[in-house]
Amino acid sequence: MTSTLTPVPATAVEAPAIGWDGVSVRYGDAHALRDLTLDVARGETVALLGPSGSGKSTALKAVAGFVRPTSGRVLLGGRDVTGEPPHRRGVGVVVQSYALFPHMKVEDNVAFGLRARRLPRAEVAARVTEMLAMVGMTAHRGKLPRELSGGQQQRIAIARALAIRPPVLLLDEPLSALDARLRQDMLDELRRLRGELPDTAIVYVTHDQTEALVLADRIAIMRDARLVDVGPADELYHRPPSAFTAEFLGGANLIPAEAVAGGARVGDRTVPAAHSAVASGPALLCVRPHALTVEVPGPDGLPGRVTAVQWRGSGYRLEVALDCGATVSADLPALTGVPAAGEPAAVRVGAACVVAREEP
Template identity: 60%
Template sequence: MEKLTDPPGARSGIRFDRVSVAYGGNTVLDSLDLTVEPGEVMALLGPSGSGKTTALRAVAGFVRPAAGRVFIGGRDVTDLPPHRRGIGMVVQQYALFPHMKVKDNVAFGMRARKVPKAEIPGRVTEALEMTGMGAYAERHPRELSGGQQQRVAIARALAVRPDVLLLDEPLSALDAQLRSGMLAELARLHRELPDVSILYVTHDQVEALTLADRIAVMDRARLQDVGTPQDLYRKPRTEFTASFVGNANLLPVQVGSGSAVTFGTAELKVAAPDAAAGASATLCVRPHLVGLGDGPNALTGEVAEVQWRGSTHRLLVDIGGHQVKADLRELRTPPAPGDTVTVHFAPEDAVLIGAGVGAGAGTGARDD
């Protein structure tokens, strides 16, 4: 049996060449330049209305760009209908046919593409086995859990042996435990299908960090940043990236000489300043890297709130008119609101976002 790991058109990638999409004069995707390498998982991460789903739909052929071109495997597909683009697609609400058995749902895409009838049963079986649903071929969608229905939807997308797999918020309808399990399954499928390029749309930072080889951060119809999960998390280049990829403390500082910056009246040290002395910049520190008590870069303030999160306590500390978040291993006796505390962080754990970088992209850290 021919394996799904050897799809026709192997080593296909995706390229957006200054793609713009507008509805009624309202630009919802603005001059997107982005390449998804062959075999890569690229996550499009951003808030609602950022343009990420529109970008995916432009690849699928469901929306027509007002400007720019879309390429799959070096082939211009901008004017091709969806069924001729070599794609598989999974959406958040599964979109299974309730009157069809699982095996017929999986076969549907192949029949629509006029795959030879003799090939269909074997490819249905293979796709269901790959997604762990081989024992459910004779069931109807109503007899399956939400996670099982999503596996069937993925099997249907894989059965057509796509060059490109498009995933549009595929886990958003699942509860937290099922999402975790499905993330592991998607990671396994990626390993088993190394030639299939995957474009994964999500607003969930955990999904993007867990699954993607690279993340494209989008906001207000434009691409804001792109890089590996590690780079975007550890060394964000913009305030919006810092606040949306993970959680961040963002503190306004003035750059001094050497490795010194000033926050209010406190002088702090950072590992590698990237802005000129005298410039205004933003200091980014992840909450889990903030400690309680004396230490390097110590800051004193008043506890505004204490949140117990199971294995950790989150402290929100008012310092110089700014709220600093500290995620600490569960404390036996946590401070109370109104207490005065000192927090600290290591210079190497602070990232300086240079003057003017990320301006207008949003500066508030997400409260999650």
């Protein structure tokens, strides 16, 4: 069941920068995207988040013009561009492989789109200088791509996409090829660039929830080629509308329960919840690993038994089989006393919410 789409702020005279209007993409009998309807406002960043095969990259390629919808329309600034080729859409695109021209110097890669538009030479030179300064790559303008690190190549790919000053920037898994440290550095860089592009609409495709939470104004959760949920990042995280979103965005534990006033009943214990999407009846108690505390058995916790303990440097990940039949994961600080595998324990629940038991 698809949730109601959160409306995007817009004025009566300003069309959304990007619009998918019932867009489907099919290859034979296989659907890569099913009936996607979603708008992105000017200056807004929307992350398309989901597992592999969920349709998020296909949705981006439909906007870029790399795939033709089987049905529906793609709109840019209110203009129907469904049948237009990529070069006429005026969007900037950055893909995970960077796609830099290996035989061109950095400055020529950045200038490529500008020269294709036949801009005056002086304007091209000025724009290249501006873009290289924006991404901190001025000192590398004379190098070839093979002389750069992965993070530096990614910066050049972004500079090339932004050089044409597109109203729309499409980023398809741009950090997936980088190691953990470079990924964090580039995430910080993208956050900074967002502040310098107040009028640019950005669509960011990722399977990494951290990237989506850090960068996006709104997150669109996708699954099996469909849009499942969409809303502000903090709202989806703290008040997920569906079990899939709760589990995928933040790795929440989902414990079968009975929704009651103010929370949920698990076995013979009542657990308070800050938000409930279910008034009463069968439901799932949604609680993230960091909001659980594992202690020696006592009257205030959900009884169970520790089945596994994994040290993670800064803390421990515990797996606990609850007496009610569910298994939960709990993250505990390293300085906390940790029960050993096989020992009985009680799980105390911190911040929690309640979602519908049915899968979306």
